[in-house]
Amino acid sequence: MDQAGDATLGIPVIEPSGIDASEEASPPNLVNLVTTSVTAMIRQRQLRGGHSIVEAKLAAQLGVSRTPLREGLQRLEGEGLVIKGSGRSFVVRHVDLGEYLQSLKVREILEPEAAEAAAGHIPDAEIAAVRREIAGLQAGSTSLHTDAHWQSDDALHELFARNSGNDVLAQVIRRLRVTTRLFEIARLQDRVAPDLREHAQILDALESGDGKAARKATQAHIRSLQRFALATVR
Amino acid sequence: MDQAGDATLGIPVIEPSGIDASEEASPPNLVNLVTTSVTAMIRQRQLRGGHSIVEAKLAAQLGVSRTPLREGLQRLEGEGLVIKGSGRSFVVRHVDLGEYLQSLKVREILEPEAAEAAAGHIPDAEIAAVRREIAGLQAGSTSLHTDAHWQSDDALHELFARNSGNDVLAQVIRRLRVTTRLFEIARLQDRVAPDLREHAQILDALESGDGKAARKATQAHIRSLQRFALATVR
DNA sequence: TGCGTTCATTTTGCATACAATCAGCCCTGT
DNA sequence: ACAGGGCTGATTGTATGCAAAATGAACGCA
Incomplete structure (x- = not known):
């Protein structure tokens, strides 16, 4: 069977948008293809939480053999996206x-810290880029922009994580956001409006260089997420 | 070649002591053997930081074929113990x-929080066990107990991480400690005496249920580590 | 000497083969 | 009806084969 011939039936091979922003370009081998594709599939709910993966089928879908597929899944297990339970x-x-x-509780501790540290140290161009993304979202109709919404969500949080001056902190935050995103895409529907508002406030504080304000706005944002989840779910 | 015949030439297959304390027993397959063994080898400096791994050789050492070896390494890459550089x-x-x-900066934010949350909620038996470990260390001569020292270090930090009531927080702390340990075993020599003293103070606070004191003692401990590293290294 | 260049060897990337395990099912005996 | 006992197909675990890529050493040439 010409396994590797024509790849990825309809599965768009998407960069792991924002989250897990990789610094160095990864070589284009199959296990990288698997990790990015499966990450994308999870984020787009083509693979749902709790769904158990059959290797041969997924391998065929992605146009690779089971070996790189399994290696990719092992890596994702290390990253916490999948698990191989008992x-x-x-x-x-x-x-x-x-x-x-x-x-969220851990993020509530860390992200305000990162935002405070980043305030005033972010290049204007980056802030402007995130603002544009938010503006674009406000223009369109609210529904079904969810994908773009989450992308802008990534962009904002990545903004102060990366510029906090502490790469380890940034990496920890990214990782926590993988977890929370996993829940959000499965359970939360319409966070677009409140997120846009709160994100704008964080951006204002970051841009003005007011560390304390950035801390406060970020903490308020995360607490808002906690309240929203408690009020919305079930 | 009878590859899987007689395993692990002299490599003790050690449970990933303390850190990364897994909840469920993992099935005894070869990739688990690889991950635990390689983790142990790194912690015991049989594999040094920066050392590049040749698959066939390591596979032979562990008595497995390259397939499970590579899968294990991929998982460890996800966990951040190894990387596949450019x-x-x-x-x-x-x-x-x-x-x-x-x-350490991130740990300085998180661990005092965990210690405060755990204070007063830790079973006496667990505290006593850690105390015994420390006492045992104080008895022997200071040098060459480094391995046992690290183990008691793990035990103490794991104590309040696990009992903080927030499993995610605990997991984040474990992970950060993997990183710091990687540095410590490579670069820091004699932390035994100060660690014993500071650990005892943390234990006292935890046992008395005084959250504020636990927070303070933990923060002091981590700051002490920072100072020690700055003073000691190079 | 310094600098490519070629070629042999090592090492990785990937596919595939096969054995071991598991899940469902039908069959049988009570 | 129903509990148990194999059978059969599906699925995973592991080893191995092979081609491509990298490494490095020997060599020739300026």
Whole structure:
């Protein structure tokens, strides 16, 4: 079977948008293709939380053999996107409300810190770019922009994480956001409006260089997420 | 070649002591063997930071074929213990002073929080067990107990991480400690005496249930690590 | 000497083969 | 009806084969 011939039936091979922003271009080998594709599929809910993965099928879909597929899945397990529970197959990790709130609690500690550290140290061009993204979202109709919304969400949080001056902190935040995003795409519907508002406030504070304000706005944003989840889910 | 016949030439297959304390027993397959063994080898400096891994050789050492070896390494890459640099081979991650200090900075934010949350909620038996470990260290001569020292270090930090009531927080702390440990085993020599003293203070606070004191003692401990590194290294 | 260039060897990337395990099912005996 | 006991197909775990890429050493040439 000409396995590697024509790749990726309809699966768009998308860069792991924003989150996990990689610094160095990764070589174009198949396990990188797998990790990016599966990440994208999870984010787009083509693979749902709790869904168990059958290797041969997914490998065929992606146009690779089981070897690089399994290697990619192992890497994603290390990153916490899938787990190989006591059972035999890989399972897309399912984040429940409890874990979501715990993650938000940690983010509530770290992200205001990062925002404060970043305030005043972010190139204007980057801030402007994020502003444009937000403006674009406000223009269109609210629904079904969810994908673009999450991308702008990534962009904002990545903005102060990357510019916090502490790469380890940034990496920890990215990772936590993988978890929370896993929950949000599964369970939360319409955060567009409040996110846009709160993101704008954070941006204002970041741009003005007011660290304390950035801290406060970021903390308020995350607490708003906590309240929203508690009010919305179930 | 009877590849899988007699395993692990002299490489003790050690549970990933303390850090990364896994909740569920992992099935005894070869990639788990690889991940635990390589983790142990890194912690025992049989594999040094920056050292590049040749798959066939390591596979033979562990008595497995390259397939599970590579899968295990991919998982460890996801966990941040090794990286596949721009080159092709896996490389044991090298943590420099800068990254060490950044990690400590994040730990300085998170661990006092965890200690405060855990204070008063830790079963007496667990505290007693850690105390015994420390006492045992104080008895022997200081040098060459480094391995046991690290183990008791793990035990103490794991103590309040696990009992903080926030599993995500605990996991983040474990992960950060992997990074810092990577540096410490490579660069820091004699932290035994100060660690014992500071650990005892943290234990006292935890046991008395005084959250504020636990927070303070933990923060002091981490700051002490920062100072020590700056004073000691190079 | 310094600098490509070629070629042999090593090492990785990937596919595939096969054995071991598991899940469902039908069959049988009670 | 129903509990148990193999059978069969599906799925994973592991080893191996092979081609491509990299490494490095020997060599020739300026």
